[in-house]
Amino acid sequence: MSIPDVVVTGLGATTPLGGDVASTWDAMLNGRSGVSPLTQEWAKQLPVRIAAQLEVEPSEVIDRVKMRRLDRSEALALVAARQAWADAGLTDVELDKERLAVSFGSGIGGALTLLGQDDILEQSGPRRVSPHTIPMLMPNGPAAWVGIDLGAQAGVHAMASACATGAEAMALALDIIRSGRADVVVAGGTEAVIHPLPIAGFASMRAMSTRNDEPERASRPWDKNRDGFVFGEGAGALVLERADHAAARGARVYARLAGAGITSDGYDIVQPDPECKGGIRAMSRAIRDAGLTGADIVHVNAHATSTPAGDMGEILGIKAAVGTHPVITSTKSMSGHLLGAAGALESIATILAIRDSVVPPTINLDDPDERLDLDVAAHKSRQLDIPAAMNNSFGFGGHNVALIFTRA
Numbered sequence: 001m002s003i004p005d006v007v008v009t010g011l012g013a014t015t016p017l018g019g020d021v022a023s024t025w026d027a028m029l030n031g032r033s034g035v036s037p038l039t040q041e042w043a044k045q046l047p048v049r050i051a052a053q054l055e056v057e058p059s060e061v062i063d064r065v066k067m068r069r070l071d072r073s074e075a076l077a078l079v080a081a082r083q084a085w086a087d088a089g090l091t092d093v094e095l096d097k098e099r100l101a102v103s104f105g106s107g108i109g110g111a112l113t114l115l116g117q118d119d120i121l122e123q124s125g126p127r128r129v130s131p132h133t134i135p136m137l138m139p140n141g142p143a144a145w146v147g148i149d150l151g152a153q154a155g156v157h158a159m160a161s162a163c164a165t166g167a168e169a170m171a172l173a174l175d176i177i178r179s180g181r182a183d184v185v186v187a188g189g190t191e192a193v194i195h196p197l198p199i200a201g202f203a204s205m206r207a208m209s210t211r212n213d214e215p216e217r218a219s220r221p222w223d224k225n226r227d228g229f230v231f232g233e234g235a236g237a238l239v240l241e242r243a244d245h246a247a248a249r250g251a252r253v254y255a256r257l258a259g260a261g262i263t264s265d266g267y268d269i270v271q272p273d274p275e276c277k278g279g280i281r282a283m284s285r286a287i288r289d290a291g292l293t294g295a296d297i298v299h300v301n302a303h304a305t306s307t308p309a310g311d312m313g314e315i316l317g318i319k320a321a322v323g324t325h326p327v328i329t330s331t332k333s334m335s336g337h338l339l340g341a342a343g344a345l346e347s348i349a350t351i352l353a354i355r356d357s358v359v360p361p362t363i364n365l366d367d368p369d370e371r372l373d374l375d376v377a378a379h380k381s382r383q384l385d386i387p388a389a390m391n392n393s394f395g396f397g398g399h400n401v402a403l404i405f406t407r408a
């Protein structure tokens with residue numbers, strides 16, 4: 001039995017760079033940063049007072065009654081998934097919902113609900129706690145709401161693998177379609193936890209940039225003066241479809257999801273393996289799964305978060321698994337780090353790079369680390385024919401995911 005090809009037919013996103021895919025992609029190509037100061041009163045006490053905050057609030061596109069039942073992470077997932085569904089031309093299609101699945105996740109989940117309702121409990125007592133609290137804070141909430149909204153009946157799967165969540169959701173979707181369990185899968189990631197506690201927690205680990213006076217210059221992957229990642233919020237969603245199913249309905253195809261590789265470090269709960277051994281295995285597996293060699297990969301959208309340790313370990317991994325030839329970039333330099341949504345957003349950027357034959361820039365790379373010996377599309381976009389590209393996502397806990405997208 002032959003393994004079916006899996007293609008991407010729909011894209012959706014709401015990010016610090018724009019309320020949809022088109023505006024987000026335009027901002028990336030023009031090297032615009034989505035990082036800004038935190039103006040909330042609580043931010044004044046924190047060592048980190050910047051974040052990559054949403055460009056468009058979900059309340060502008062989701063009705064007020066529904067918003068009361070949704071954690072912010074769930075609302076963002078719905079916004080992105082609805083966009084992707086419409087973009088795939090499925091809004092008016094009679095689809096067999098028993099052949100429709102969802103693979104969606106969040107790195108942290110409904111933390112805003114948990115923290116907010118705990119404040120209400122402490123201040124006003126148990127009778128004031130919202131009856132929607134439990135479904136709003138459930139880790140499977142974003143996936144469940146997307147499944148309910150679209151009527152998916154082939155399974156709803158909730159990923160939780162820290163900053164690799166969005167990419168792992170894609171890998172699972174690929175497996176679901178290849179194994180014949182569904183014809184269409186809506187896959188993605190979401191994150192919305194801009195709150196003093198998570199920020200203080202990451203800051204206490206010295207993982208975040210404290211470049212508070214220059215927010216737009218704070219995220220600077222591979223730069224010698226990088227000092228940590230920039231917290232972001234947002235969501236990305238893709239419609240993945242069996243190729244013959246897409247062809248039968250005349251769907252437009254963006255790209256093919258040709259391969260995926262998943263590994264774990266078995267090393268540390270926070271620190272990445274300095275030799276990127278797990279990342280190398282994930283990249284190598286993805287390339288083999290796609291039926292390609294490292295020489296075929298001409299572009300890599302790297303995980304590179306702007307941390308002193310992680311950025312250069314990934315460079316070692318790319319050289320070992322792919323080679324020294326690909327043009328690499330980190331779109332986190334513009335979007336910030338969307339944690340569980342990062343892999344989904346960066347998959348979208350990788351797909352559009354293939355479609356438009358252009359690599360979006362890595363901004364703020366003013367003084368490259370002397371160990372950086374790969375070709376980076378620094379400062380401005382670069383035209384490049386891209387038959388095949390890789391997207392990397394690594395997460396706390398030692399999660400490693402690599403995805404291979406090819407021209408359809």
